[in-house]
Amino acid sequence: MSKRGPATHRPGSAGDVWLRPPGRTGRDAPPLSRDRIVEEAVALLDAEGADRLTMRRLAERLGTGSTTLYWHVKTKDDVLDLALDMIFAEVRIPSGDGRGWRAGITALIDGWRAVLLRHPWSAALLGRPMLGPNVLARSEFLYATLLEAGVVEPRLTAAAYGLSNYVIGSALMQSTWLADADEEVRRAARERLRADRERYPALAAHGPLATDGDWDTGFALGLTWLLDGIEAGIATTGDAADAAGGTDTAARA
Amino acid sequence: MSKRGPATHRPGSAGDVWLRPPGRTGRDAPPLSRDRIVEEAVALLDAEGADRLTMRRLAERLGTGSTTLYWHVKTKDDVLDLALDMIFAEVRIPSGDGRGWRAGITALIDGWRAVLLRHPWSAALLGRPMLGPNVLARSEFLYATLLEAGVVEPRLTAAAYGLSNYVIGSALMQSTWLADADEEVRRAARERLRADRERYPALAAHGPLATDGDWDTGFALGLTWLLDGIEAGIATTGDAADAAGGTDTAARA
DNA sequence: TCGGCGACTGGACCATTGATCCGGTCACTG
DNA sequence: CAGTGACCGGATCAATGGTCCAGTCGCCGA
Secondary structure (H helix, E strand, O other): OOOOHHHHOOOOOOOOHHHOOOOOOOOOOOOOOHHHHHHHHHHHHHHHOHHHOOHHHHHHHHOOOHHHHHHHOOOHHHHHHHHHHHHHOOOOOOOOOOOHHHHHHHHHHHHHHHHHHHOOHHHHHOOOOOOOHHHHHHHHHHHHHHHHHOOOHHHHHHHHHHHHHHHHHHHHHHHHHHHOOOOOHHHHHHHHHHHOOOOOHHHHHHOOOOOOOOHHHHHHHHHHHHHHHHHHHHHHHOOOHHHHOOHHHHHHO | OOOOHHHHOOOOOOOOHHHOOOOOOOOOOOOOOHHHHHHHHHHHHHHHOHHHOOHHHHHHHHOOOHHHHHHHOOOHHHHHHHHHHHHHOOOOOOOOOOOHHHHHHHHHHHHHHHHHHHOOHHHHOOOOOOOOHHHHHHHHHHHHHHHHHOOOHHHHHHHHHHHHHHHHHHHHHHHHHHHOOOOOHHHHHHHHHHHOOOOOHHHHHHOOOOOOOOHHHHHHHHHHHHHHHHHHHHHHHOOOHHHHOOHHHHHHO
16 A cells, blocks of 8 residues: 555645646546435435445545535535435326326325335435425425315315325335344244234234235225315315316215 | 543542442442433433433433443443333323223324324434334234224224324424424525415415414324224224224214 | 636544443342 | 452544545636
């Protein structure tokens, strides 16, 4: 390693002058923008999980020093917030065609859930205010669709929140349970539950560990229940019911 | 401080012999058990939040050195897991009196939610397998009650998960939104949303920021929807409906 | 042509944190 | 009273988030 080491301290010059490539200190990669950082952060998070994301590792992947990142980003939390918002861009906002509000909302929620599961680290980050443009756009669609469907105020907030919270909770639990130490913790937990069978009879027989898998139908069922409840509220109140132009509303009522 | 300092290194002797109280190196507090650690951890978490919990601070509050904690506990995550399970002991498990399954489940879920909101740090920790005895006991009650009510398998898991996920998501969002930088971030967010009013019209008019507060009725509404859906499933399937001994089931069907 | 200015980069450095090493102390037993 | 095992803690390590400040590069006005 030819101990040039920390003694000389010549910042910027990576070796002798003769070895230094011309122009921009070498390295022809795009000049490191906030977007590139976040993009790479998402890749790193996808690949190695939330706790393996450090500023140094991220910088290394980007071919720069860790300090440089702080010029584009104030703190590490910024990176996380930006990454969280970025993946929400993957959720396609359903076009407001004539397929009714239920179809639109179902599509949105399903896409939302798919994204959260595709990036398992995201579930653990949901405990922070989500105010990025992509998140807001999806929420806007949700509120707008519910409004068009005729949902009014005491129930409007409940519906929007209920749906969001349901997705978030489901994704959080599922990705926790799946990603966290695959097949090892789960078997240990199963064993432990079977050992205490007399203490938790129902849980041991029908618990989440017994029926491993098939989260999808369970999720869909719960979603249906919520939507049914919302729809029933519209029918009861009755006002502005078919301002939505959705045939689905009338059909199911 | 009379620089006796790090030079001498006399472990265990906190000062001269004359100053040392007799017996057990002084300090008459109970001899530091795992329970006492977790108890204090919960107190610290309640008082200062999740990110202020360090092993050193915790040890300081307990009047010991940080190293000692690792004799009772393997890692910091252990402390968090134990703390999370400990607060669930506060949730009273409803007695199976004749008030029907809906009343029991509602009571459980409400208690659950109350605890999560009373200890706001807990919401952020939900992204880890919850296998403590207290959590398991509550889940056991949930499953047992649903089984007694006559909910069968495709819908059983969906019901149990749906309810849990709904509480978790709701508590996560609410305590995030409330605890996180009170009244400052919220106003900034409100402002930002009002600024982009034309981009997010529905959100700005009826968003979570507009109708600040009254989370309770919203939560109750969503819970009703879920319970209605579960109940409808029982009525449809019809088998083993009144094996529960609950009068409520028959009454509402 | 040149001086400098602003955008950007990174090596050294700092404080904090989780965790470990290892030399202790204490109550209790034979 | 020696010995044993439960328990304690100062020093220390490695990793991490974040800052300081000395640099480099492209560009723009004089």
